[in-house]
Amino acid sequence: MRTASEPNGRQHPTRVSAADVARAVGVSPATVSYVMNGRSGVSEETRAQVLETAEQLGHTSTARASRLRSHQSRVIGLVLTDIANPFYTEIAAGTIDAARARGYEVFLTHTQEDPTTLRSIVDAMIARHVDGVVFTVLHPDDGDVVRSLRSARIPLIQVSRRIERIDADFVGIDDRAAAAEMMEHIVGHGYQDIVTIVGPRTSSASAAREEGFTRTAEAHGIRSIASHRISTYLSEQGGYSAVEELLARKALPRAIVCGSDAIALGAISALRAHSIAVPNDVAVTGFDGLFPGASSLVELTTVNQPRREMAEQALDLLTRRIDGAGGSYQSVLRAHQLRIGTTCGCPRQGSEAIV
Template sequence: MRPSGENDIVGSADGFAASSTIRPRISAAQVARTAGVSTATVSYVMNGRAGVSAETRSHVLDVAQRLGHTSSVRADQLRAQRTRVIGLVLTDIANPFYAEIAAGAIDAARGKGYEVFVSHTQEDPDTLRSITEAMIARQVDGVVLTVLHPDDGDVIRSLRSAHIPFVQLSRRIESVAGDFVGIDDFTAATQMMEHVVGHGYTDIVTITGPRTSSASAAREAGFRSVIDRHGLRVSNGRGITTYLSESGGAQAVQQLLSSKVLPRALVCGSDVIALGAISALRVNNIRVPQDVAVTGFDGLFPGASSLVELTTVRQPRRELAEQALELLVRRIDGVGGSFQSVLRAHEMRIGTTCGCVRKGP
């Protein structure tokens, strides 16, 4: 006779007996032994914690589901809920800098099995909020932001409330704990201004993007530090801030012409601003660099035109986008670890608009 309890007999309502085999509860230790990992790793995976590679996470979930570990059902459901879509919020896609960031992000995302939901704000905070709400509603898996201003904390809070990871690219909110990818804007700006000062120019105006942009503010601070160190005269007070576009650069030059204050050099915080400035100067029969030297920042148009050999700072735009996607996908996979601030190398590109002589034939 079998010992009592070896098989459970369940009495039915109509008096008949029906046998049922109850599967024993699978423990995390059993999953760990079968998967060849530690119990801590299994715990991390089942609780969605960081510190486990995507490959190990997937392996543990597969083993747990096969064994019938109850927690694996929820984990597998969470994994299946991914939309495989990443949000990318740009400042202005008409700006070639952001267009190339978008191209790099899309290529990098597709290489990781994601598509990209792209939008731009044109510096409008209400647009940023509505875009963020739309991305949350569409359940994107993560977001890359290039548009943040110091007063955009509500956007960050809404993403965190929705448990959507994000990476700040080029711009950042200094007080926000999060991943960031960019260049050392301050150092790059000091190098550019030192080059301009090296030509002997003593009357200089800076034209940068909005000071609410951390990148523009750092560039302006870098320019200013060199001017102050050399004790140079700066026309038009603190310098001019404008929209990051060719029209913004042109308007800044018109402002200078209207006030009859035309410096010997214009040091611009972006290439599109510089090109707008050069266009406005030429319309007014002012020669570059013979009358006014002009420099840019971003490295958007290397060799694009024999008429504009712009002296500028080159940013590795595609590499920045790829790095941002790498960090974001690690966050999505739950293996991001501590927040990172990644600064990629920049380089000076010396053209002729600063006053340097063309090299070669």
């Protein structure tokens, strides 16, 4: 560390700034900041030069990050609900791309909502010394796996769903507000007989969506009863089975509002298998925005989630934690959009409308 002389001849340390490091390397202070925070956009050669120079000059923040990185595996765990669900497929792709841009590889796995599988996965990740973990699967009773990671000093971040009571970063959308917007649109068509089909209620996202659907319907005088609210597995098969259940009970409604696009596609498949037209006989909506643009197969009315942006933001927050510079825990809500297709009963407009 550099020193400066005092009048009595003693030496005292002078704080080395990012600008000092930038001048010594011949790069901008922004480049030094990117390196310190483990962000992309800097070549590996420049990154190495900045870290080496920072160590030599005694830039404490960067030196600390360098020491932390020297003990890292450069692997991040990603625990998904079900890789077969296109929502999680895109989260995975976005996470892997963002991780590699920061010099990390990804240990990818899924639980299919099984708590025993989650426990064994987390144990394996701890044994392999991953640097951090991204979760899309946590339920309220999964606190023990979080405590295990805390004990191992491995940071985590929650994406899409969360355990409210734990101290951890979160990236998602306002599921309750998005669901309310969708139900407002459906009620606007004049539908009164409406069934909602969501994923497991132990998922904070599914529970919030069901609450948004139900409260909005009730605000319009549409009575919500248990038989009109179904919870199923987050998959096409889950949606298909839910509609088969409605048909068996002879309780097919005028509109089915789904908590995910995968569920909606399964519902539409079941209806078509019974020669029930969508939307003329039964309107159907989804949630997630998995199928951008008009599709020749289905023009699904849904809620767009910025999945890749969510993954990128999650990796940014997580790598800051890994580098010891995370600060206070953050809850980041990204913007969603209602995308109007034809499955709700709206006319085809050449392409789907974003509102």
